[in-house]
Amino acid sequence: MKILSAADIYKWEQATLISQNISSVELMERAAEALFQAIQQYVGERQASFVILCGFGNNGGDGLALGRMLHMAGHIVRIHLLEHTSYSAENEINQQRLHEMDISISSLSPESILEFPAKSILIDALFGYGLARPLDDRWKPLLYQINTASNPVLSIDIPSGLFADKPTPIEAPIIQAHLTYTFACAKLSLLFPKYASFTSNFQILDIGLEKNIENTLSTPYEYLQKEDVQLLIRPLQKFSHKGTFGHAYMVGGRYGSIGAAILASKAALKTGCGLITAYIPACGYTILQGAFPEAQVETDPLDTHISMFPKQITDYDAIGMGMGMGTHPDTEIALRQLFERLKLMPSIPHLLFDADAINILAKNPDWHVLIPPNSILTPHPKELERLIGLWTDDFEKIAKVRDWCRRYQQIVVIKGANTAIVLPNEMVHFNSTGNPGMATGGSGDVLSGIITSLLAQGHTPADAALLGVYLHGLAGDIAATTIHERSITATDIIAHLSSAWQHLQNPYL
Numbered sequence: 118m119k120i121l122s123a124a125d126i127y128k129w130e131q132a133t134l135i136s137q138n139i140s141s142v143e144l145m146e147r148a149a150e151a152l153f154q155a156i157q158q159y160v161g162e163r164q165a166s167f168v169i170l171c172g173f174g175n176n177g178g179d180g181l182a183l184g185r186m187l188h189m190a191g192h193i194v195r196i197h198l199l200e201h202t203s204y205s206a207e208n209e210i211n212q213q214r215l216h217e218m219d220i221s222i223s224s225l226s227p228e229s230i231l232e233f234p235a236k237s238i239l240i241d242a243l244f245g246y247g248l249a250r251p252l253d254d255r256w257k258p259l260l261y262q263i264n265t266a267s268n269p270v271l272s273i274d275i276p277s278g279l280f281a282d283k284p285t286p287i288e289a290p291i292i293q294a295h296l297t298y299t300f301a302c303a304k305l306s307l308l309f310p311k312y313a314s315f316t317s318n319f320q321i322l323d324i325g326l327e328k329n330i331e332n333t334l335s336t337p338y339e340y341l342q343k344e345d346v347q348l349l350i351r352p353l354q355k356f357s358h359k360g361t362f363g364h365a366y367m368v369g370g371r372y373g374s375i376g377a378a379i380l381a382s383k384a385a386l387k388t389g390c391g392l393i394t395a396y397i398p399a400c401g402y403t404i405l406q407g408a409f410p411e412a413q414v415e416t417d418p419l420d421t422h423i424s425m426f427p428k429q430i431t432d433y434d435a436i437g438m439g440m441g442m443g444t445h446p447d448t449e450i451a452l453r454q455l456f457e458r459l460k461l462m463p464s465i466p467h468l469l470f471d472a473d474a475i476n477i478l479a480k481n482p483d484w485h486v487l488i489p490p491n492s493i494l495t496p497h498p499k500e501l502e503r504l505i506g507l508w509t510d511d512f513e514k515i516a517k518v519r520d521w522c523r524r525y526q527q528i529v530v531i532k533g534a535n536t537a538i539v540l541p542n543e544m545v546h547f548n549s550t551g552n553p554g555m556a557t558g559g560s561g562d563v564l565s566g567i568i569t570s571l572l573a574q575g576h577t578p579a580d581a582a583l584l585g586v587y588l589h590g591l592a593g594d595i596a597a598t599t600i601h602e603r604s605i606t607a608t609d610i611i612a613h614l615s616s617a618w619q620h621l622q623n624p625y626l
């Protein structure tokens with residue numbers, strides 16, 4: 118699914134009105150109907166109480182129309198409307214519809230002192246994507262009352278005060294929504310860690326905007342969903358043997374963190390590659406063989422860390438390296454020598470660099486040009502910062518990574534909530550699966566194993582990164598259905614990979 122700018126969503130909306138021959142009030146009614154259905158689901162069977170805070174534009178219009186529908190369904194509804202010199206036409210029509218039904222509207226100003234009945238749900242319909250500049254300090258008292266109330270806050274389209282597609286200064290007043298119902302497509306700001314306190318959760322509501330028109334709007338940003346990744350799966354063949362599914366080589370571990378290599382290797386096998394060989398320092402031999410009999414194990418001549426890469430390393434289909442590897446100077450030299458060898462080879466395996474492999478690369482900026490094109494780097498935010506330097510906001514971070522990927526023709530997977538996969542063509546895919554419980558030690562090692570496995574199975578690097586990230590998040594989401602998010606471990610993610618495959622390949626789920 119595309120992630121569009123506010124300007125493009127407006128174009129999409131206007132072109133839909135013409136192509137479907139409907140009025141903007143009818144489209145607003147459709148949007149309110151979608152909101153109403155979603156909120157009915159949120160409250161369940163019970164009668165609920167709502168306080169709807171409406172602005173003077175179409176975001177406010179949505180709130181007014183929703184208020185009418187909730188009232189008609191028997192809920193207790195209080196509607197507040199910002200006093201203003203002029204309202205949008207659709208807003209006025211919806212005010213009129215409420216008057217005709219004798220549903221009262223109270224006035225609201227930035228100075229209002231409000232009382233929210235206990236257990237009522239607050240609906241934020243103050244500003245949507247029409248926000249033209251950050252809200253000024255005059256709005257602070259009103260937004261403070263909403264943000265500090267114990268009531269749940271549901272935002273319509275976007276938390277009021279937040280720009281959809283450009284940086285918002287976080288010292289400006291912004292609604293802190295528990296859940297945002299956003300129309301037609303995801304918005305960039307809903308996906309960025311910097312705004313997480315305003316947008317902890319969101320749900321996309323389909324309001325029937327014309328698909329053909331969406332296809333004409335171009336954007337470098339995509340929201341990665343099930344239907345996108347299903348297209349990337351390579352089918353299993355009846356006459357397959359273990360060689361068909363590729364041989365992955367997992368390089369990592371040092372004294373004290375052999376577990377990282379075990380997790381990555383297990384995840385690789387569970388994702389479906391035919392064979393895996395782990396290359397670890399000698400101290401890990403017994404541990405790895407004991408923990409994981411399916412793996413083949415090769416060891417470095419040194420006991421504590423990796424000091425060389427064996428000659429045959431280039432015989433494998435894919436190599437994932439760096440998990441728990443450490444940055445010992447010997448390891449650094451070994452990596453440099455590997456690059457020299459790769460340069461001389463006519464064809465090389467697909468490569469994934471994680472954790473300490475990235476830290477070594479960050480320490481040596483002159484090596485960046487040596488990383489073979491189409492390699493995958495999977496940094497967490499701190500590793501990314503070491504690699505590309507600081508950024509002032511998430512928009513700049515993404516711009517810097519896009520620049521990096523184009524310049525070096527590499528794929529960067531920025532790990533975190535809504536992991537972003539940035540491709541050499543500068544497309545950015547934000548993942549839709551995963552949960553906070555996955556921010557746990559070893560989760561990244563599992564992701565490296567999954568992606569390396571998909572590379573070994575013959576997926577292109579871009580497909581392996583997209584499918585791998587989605588699958589990893591999905592396994593975590595399925596784990597969270599039976600294990601509390603706080604208790605999810607990396608091993609649980611591996612244990613649920615099989616269900617994630619089943620879910621992904623089942624069209625009815």
Ligand SMILES: NC(=O)C1=CN([C@@H]2O[C@H](COP(=O)(O)OP(=O)(O)OC[C@H]3O[C@@H](n4cnc5c(N)ncnc54)[C@H](OP(=O)(O)O)[C@@H]3O)[C@@H](O)[C@H]2O)[C@H](O)CC1
Nearest residue numbers: 130145148174175176244245246247248249250251252274
């Ligand atoms: N996506 C869709 O297809 C649909 C979306 N809908 C809803 O419409 C809103 C967008 O509505 P719009 O009227 O364009 O804008 P807003 O309601 O967000 O607000 C616009 C008014 O706010 C004023 N404004 C802007 N910035 C500020 C500020 N910092 N302080 C005070 N006032 C501000 C602006 O006036 P200015 O001239 O002063 O800029 C506008 O008057 C969208 O988010 C959806 O909720 C449709 O209902 C259905 C289809």
Ligand SMILES: [K+]
Nearest residue numbers: 244273275277
């Ligand atoms: K809003």
